[in-house]
Structures are given as structure tokens and as C-alpha cells.
Amino acid sequence: MCDSFVALGNSTADGSVLLAKSADTEVNEAEHVVRVPSREYGEGALVRIGHRTIPQAQHTHEIILGKSFWAWGAELGANEHGVAVGNEAAFSNQINQSDGACCLDLLRLTVERAASAKEGVEVIGHHVEKFGQGGNCQMMGNYSFDSGLLVADASEAYVVNCAGSHWAARQVDDVMAISNRYQISDDWDASSLTPENGAKPNFRAQFADEALERSCGAVARESAAYERLVARKGSITVADMAAILRHVGDDEENYDVCYPGVPDKVCMHAAPAEDRWWQATGAMVSDSSADGIVVWMTGTSCTDLSIFKPLFFGIDTPNVGPAPLGTYTEGALWWRHERLHRRAMADYAALKPEIRADFDALEEQFFAEGPGLKKASKSQQAEFVEDCWRRAEGVTSAWIERLEKRNYFLQNTDYRAMWDRFNREASFPI
Secondary structure, X not given: OOEEEEEOOOOEOOOOEEEEXXXXXEOOOOEEEEEEOOEEOOOOOEEEOXXXXXXXXXXXXXXXXXXXXXXXXXXXXXXXXXXXXXXXXXXXXXXXXXXXXXXXXXXXXXXXXXXXXXXXXXXXXXXXXXXXXXXXOOOOOOOOOXXXXXXXXXXXXXXXXXXXXXXXXXXXXXXXXXXXXXXXXXXXXXXXXXXXXXXXXXXXXHXXXXXXXXXXXXXXXXXXXXXXXXXOOOOEOHHHHHHHHOOOOOOHHHOOOOOOOOOOOOOOOOOOXXXXXXXEXXXXXXXXXXXXXXXXXXXXXXXXXXXXXXXXXXXXXXXOOOOOOOOOOOOOXXXXXXXXXXXXXXXXXXXXXXXXXXXXXXXXXXXXXXXXXXXXXXXXXXXXXXXXXXXXXXXXXXXXXXXXXXXXXXXOHHHHHHHHHHHHHOOXXX
């Protein structure tokens, strides 16, 4: 599923460009936060992406990714030049005949190879035209889809729609939200399509699979994010972006975490239906300006029960334990947080306000201090990062201890059966 949205400097409180993304993947699809340093490669070097080998760039930028444990590509990403990307599954009427650069690959290729948002569009367009988008994008099973991406830097942003080996891009004016559908019609600024008699072909009309778009609630989620951006236009902050990522509807007090029907909430929770075995497994907000970039990551699932923590380029990511797997991984941050998440789901309505009160108090301090450190020394940035991640782990651990002392029982029979299944599949000791 997934949702991405952006606010340009003309719409934010301090003139920075903010890009947010919710990575919605399968229930046990653990996310891993990684930093990859910049690197030089010799002429003729190759790289193995998700499903094929392609030419390597002679230089790749330093990047920070939030990625599913099994994938080369990523769901979340930013680079040292302030370029940040969110990607979406998009559903087209095209059939990819062979493995190509899939949705996850396109995000990583963009942040590795582009020093600006405009270059990011060029990277995406080149790889889509040359290789197509075929290949499995799912942890379990074999399911492929096409791509939508939102690419931003410290001054501008573009939405890019991809269908098979075709693509189209449109520049963002102020705020933009994308979900699992095509947004671009004949209003593109660049495309693989060729104008006919001076008229631009309509990308959406030519390629969209509207039935699949409806089945995943794409319009509702995209509209919810966009409306909240518009309402705050001119004063949007990192905290606002985080709040949208946590949005579960206007009637939050009566929100049913396992509600039936299409997944139409930005903050996605898994539900007991085969097409609802998806959840927010990680989230990112990037804050880019002329002063530098702060990348805020949860590194954990269930965004409304998670804390955003800061990362900077040029310093190591904090020690969050071993890389997680698709089964319980002792000591891994993502799986440790599941001890909170999966218990809290048993009494979500009552526990969420209590947990958020503690988490928000800490997160507000992080958000207040982080932007001022964009130009700080690497040692100051490293100290801040370590302190934030340590304090977040401390308050999370305290809640885990409290929850482990409570009775744990899911009232909804189908919901309980769903979690029993996924806990067994993950060998999760709950």
C-alpha cells in the first residue's frame, strides 16, 4: 500500500522542504534502518538490484534507507544532498514481460545516483525505459506492480508515475500527496510519451487500472493526507507530517483497529482479511533545507505507537541490534518494538492515548532540537542522535514491561486468529 506526501518551502513554517512516507508492507516484513556510505566504482562495474544485474554508477551518494529485510531496494530513503524519496505501488494495465527495476529498486537507485530532485526524475525515467518494472515486490508469494514516486530536495519536488516502460513527471507547486494510483493526466512536465499534434497524451487515462486503485482505498488515503496539508499550508512542521502519518480518521476515539473493508486510513493496521494483511512497518519524515538535512525514522511498525528519531549524514546510525529477519530476531529493534505493538493491539483504544502521552513528550523535544543541529559539528550531531535513540528505547522498554504484566487477550475472534497465525509464522514469543 503506502502513502507519501510533501510540503515545499512556501508551505512550511521555516522554509524547509518536508517529505513523509509510510511504508506499508506485510505483517512480519521487518524494516531495517541502514546507512550506506558514498562509494566510487570502476568503469564497467555492475550491481545486482532486486531481480537483475545492471550497470553500476561510477559514484553513489551516501544514503539512509528504511528497507524490508529481504530487499535490495527500499521503502524509505534520502541522501547526503537532501534528496528524499517516497514510493508507492501503482496499478497499471501493462504486463511486464521480464524482471526489471521494481518499485523498491527505483527508490534506492534515485537516492544513490541523484544529487537533486530533477536528477531523480531522470534516474527514474532512464531505468524504467531501459529495464521496465517487472519482478516480485512481495515478501511472501509472487506479486508485482508498477510505481509511483515522490522525489524532493531542499527546493523542489516532483511526482513521477510509471507504467511498464513508460513514465511521466509533474513538478509540485506547494503541497502534494500520492497513494496507490496515478495522479498525472495530460498535465505532465516530462514523459516518455510523445505529444501528438501538439497535445500531450493522458497518462492516467492510458494506463490506470481503476478497479485495483479502488480496492486499496487509494483515493481516500491520498485525499486525507492532502486535505491536512492544505489546512496547514504556510505553517507545516515536521510534527504535522508525523501527525498525518498517524491519521486514523476524523473520529479517532471510535476507530476500530480491525475495521472491515478497504484500507482507507493513512496509518495502516492489519486486519483479518487476506487483502488487509498489511501494516505500517516503518515511516520517515525528511527535513531538507539550505542548512542541511535531518532524516526522521521510526525504525518500527505501527506509526501511531512509534517514536520518530533523528539521523544525520556523515555519522553512523545508532546500534539497534542485528539486522531483523522475517522471523523473530533477538535484539533487533524492529522485533523488540513488536512486543509493545502486538500487545497494545489487544486494547488499542484505551492504551494508545496513554502510550502516546509518553511518546509525544519525548518526540516533541526531539523535533524542537533537531533542525537547529543541521549545521552543527558531526560530534554534536552524533551525540544528539545517540541520546534520542537511547531515550526512545528507554521509554519503549518501560511500556513493554508494563504491558507484559497485563492480561493479553484479543476479543475479536477473527483478529485473534490472524495474530495467532502471524505470531506462529514469526516464531514470535508473545
